[in-house]
Amino acid sequence: MLKEIAIFGSDNGKTTASCLSNILAVLKPHNINLLLHENLAKIVGKGSYRVFRNLYKENRIPDLVLSVGGDGTFLETVLQVKDSGIPIAGVNAGRMGFLANIHGDITGSLEKIIKREYTVIDRHLIELTEPFGILGSSNVALNDITIQKADLNMIRVNVYVDDLYLNTYWSDGLIISTATGSTAYNMSTGGPILSPADKSIIISPLSPHSLSVRPIVLPGTSRLRMKVEGRSPEYLVTCDFRSVRLPFFRELVISRAKYTIKTINVEGQDFFSTLRNKLMWGADRRN
Numbered sequence: 001m002l003k004e005i006a007i008f009g010s011d012n013g014k015t016t017a018s019c020l021s022n023i024l025a026v027l028k029p030h031n032i033n034l035l036l037h038e039n040l041a042k043i044v045g046k047g048s049y050r051v052f053r054n055l056y057k058e059n060r061i062p063d064l065v066l067s068v069g070g071d072g073t074f075l076e077t078v079l080q081v082k083d084s085g086i087p088i089a090g091v092n093a094g095r096m097g098f099l100a101n102i103h104g105d106i107t108g109s110l111e112k113i114i115k116r117e118y119t120v121i122d123r124h125l126i127e128l129t130e131p132f133g134i135l136g137s138s139n140v141a142l143n144d145i146t147i148q149k150a151d152l153n154m155i156r157v158n159v160y161v162d163d164l165y166l167n168t169y170w171s172d173g174l175i176i177s178t179a180t181g182s183t184a185y186n187m188s189t190g191g192p193i194l195s196p197a198d199k200s201i202i203i204s205p206l207s208p209h210s211l212s213v214r215p216i217v218l219p220g221t222s223r224l225r226m227k228v229e230g231r232s233p234e235y236l237v238t239c240d241f242r243s244v245r246l247p248f249f250r251e252l253v254i255s256r257a258k259y260t261i262k263t264i265n266v267e268g269q270d271f272f273s274t275l276r277n278k279l280m281w282g283a284d285r286r287n
Contacts, residue, residue, distance in 0.1 A: 143181030148173035
């Protein structure tokens with residue numbers, strides 16, 4: 001039985017409030033210690049819980065974290081746990097829900113989680129190792145790191161894999177994606193879908209200026225070095241939901257992060273069922 005659960009949410013709108021009310025009603029009879037993020041505490045008001053701002057900075061180690069919201073909220077939750085090893089369960093109060101995959105029977109799923117009737121998937125991250133510290137306290141991404149043009153002009157990205165020249169991409173940019181991020185921005189550009197536990201790294205071009213250029217899947221051990229060129233003074237780099245502009249003389253180095261994020265899967269809420277339900281796979285009257 002779980003002893004302490006943290007609940008994180010970056011939004012305090014009506015949908016999140018309704019979802020949170022349901023969660024608290026399920027957890028209350030089990031006498032579980034609750035840690036509530038300050039954004040959610042504004043919804044609930046006074047109660048028998050403790051408030052936190054950042055789990056990692058405050059060195060709090062609950063049994064797990066419930067991320068209440070959509071996939072964007074889940075990405076923010078990653079920065080709440082970092083390398084602490086605290087597993088995350090995503091409760092979907094958003095739209096797509098590949099990461100926040102608990103939806104429908106939220107009560108039943110939470111009851112299983114309380115009894116520890118779930119499996120844990122280790123999801124690999126990628127990290128912007130150079131230049132270091134340009135995005136604050138963390139340069140890791142669970143979904144993707146992108147390189148994009150900062151204005152209307154196309155850019156050129158010279159890519160080296162383990163110091164071997166791969167290609168020069170003339171395009172609007174590149175998406176460097178994890179297996180988790182394969183169903184995000186990567187998928188919208190026609191990139192491949194990978195199973196969440198896969199260690200590979202995907203490079204997918206954004207609007208390439210050559211029809212022969214296609215996405216490529218690389219081993220997770222690859223070290224990517226990128227030189228960006230263009231007519232403008234700078235280009236844009238994103239790391240999940242964070243972004244920064246860099247001058248063209250700043251090269252980028254990307255590799256797999258040294259730690260993983262543990263995510264919880266309840267029976268019936270697995271990755272493949274999400275593919276079928278959210279992407280309408282098998283939506284055929286004959287099935």
